[in-house]
Amino acid sequence: MITIKSDFLGMKLSNPLILASGIMGISVGSMKKIADNGAGAVTIKSISKEERSGHNNPTMFSFGDVFMNAVGYSNPGMVEAKKEFSDIDRIGVPVIGSVIGTEADDFVAVIEELKDIKFGAIEIPLSCPHTPGFGVLAGQGTPEATYRITKAVRKATRLPIIIKLSANAPDLTIVAKAAEKAGADAINMGNTHGPGMRIDIDSGKPILDFKVGGISGPAITPVTVRCVYDLYESIKTPIIGTGGITTGRDAIEMMMAGASALGVGTGIYYRGFDVFKKIANEMKDWMKKKGHLSLKEIIGVAHEG
């Protein structure tokens, strides 16, 4: 009997596919739709202490295999979020709470405010490439800042902590080790890439209103695979591979590189809400063909021999 069930950070997942933060994570209704379409777990859109409007439109667009966005962490703030996510049980799969801040104290404040919401884990992205005051633009992706913030978050919650990194970090394995040392339970590898820019040549203006934005979509898959591969060799904590996964083959490949769970976000754009069901079925079909019974037989095999 082939199974793709996954026990990840104590969360029992029907499959290793997790809705990535920032996509369809705005409400219980939106995440329930994704759960009903086969996701093993879902991640809320990141919440900050204060309400944020984010950047003006255009905030996202695509060119073939490349998808770009600069949403700018729009979110209703932690007080409103507490109401919005009060009945996450209705979603039916584990929910990961994504929390953002500028200073370490901000992350702690949001975690405190949302402590009664039954999240399965807390995710801390230190890697957004297009929002001033947050992520890469606030220097949160350095080993020092990553250690400091993870340490503060570790003291604030007993839930498993996932630290989301940037593939752009020049010292990626050192950043991941800093997170691990400070008490992270998993690494999400990773955020959107870049930032990049596209200019509309007829008007001569950048298309994104923030001018630059993070890059996702099938085009970034090879970079994610390489980053996951490198991390698997250097850290012990489990890895969520996020970035470009669109098909069952991508998913298997990411697991062979060393991921034990998989983030899917932009894949919804390319294949619809049921991309989760589609990928899960494609994974099972491939496993059947190859005679694999469980994901354990696949995770990290690219490192053998």
Place this chain on the structure above:
Amino acid sequence: MRDDYPRSLEILEIEKEAKDLFTIFVKNTLDDFVPGQFVMVWIPRVDEKPFGVSYLEKDRIGITFEVKGKFTKKLASTKKAGIIGIRGPYGIGFPEPDSSTIVIGGGCGVSSLAPLIEKVKKSNSIIGARSKDMLLFRNRFKDAHFTTDDGTFGKKGFVTEILEEKISAPDKVSQVFCCGPEIMMSRVIEICKKHRKKCFISMERYMKCGFGVCGQCMCGDKVVCKEGPVFESKDVEGNPEFNHFARIKSGKKVPVSDYVRWRSCE
């Protein structure tokens, strides 16, 4: 592979329709547009917003808008040969109308219904506004029914009163298409339900992607940009947010009246 980025187009014409209502015309580059679908209109370095299509011609399309906030002020001041970007069409439009379809538009909502009014009997179309100043297409659709809240043109009162008259002869009505303020659409749904007529409404929410990725336009369990904006009434019945709540740019859920006030400044 899909491409969803704004294509730059020159404004061919800009026409005044009523006091604060204008139409811009650009080349028709849309594949298989169905009335009720929408496009994202980009003004470089300003913003990008969803609009219905009010003139669907072989060579050009028209987009009618009310001048309210920053974006529409800028759009109205755009000159002929100015450049805007268009992407789409997106979402699900209205079904094909038959000869007994009633089409009801309130305020600016009539703009996305106009290509359908072209197809149906004008006497089956009901167009309403607060006042004559704000009434769209009274010369374009001379034989349609018009209502104004203040009686300055057509019948004084609401579009729903004319619908009630028409629907009382049930054999002459097969279905109702409607776009306008949610309080009006809600009333239209009630009337149709009472008379057991199919009803399709078109919803408006603040949007970012327009293609079902970000979740900004969620209304209860519905993704308005992808599963709508046109819904059959049975699919929004019991939706706790329809006619009650909508999300502003931060994603915060607020009462529809607050949302409408906020949006008119955007």
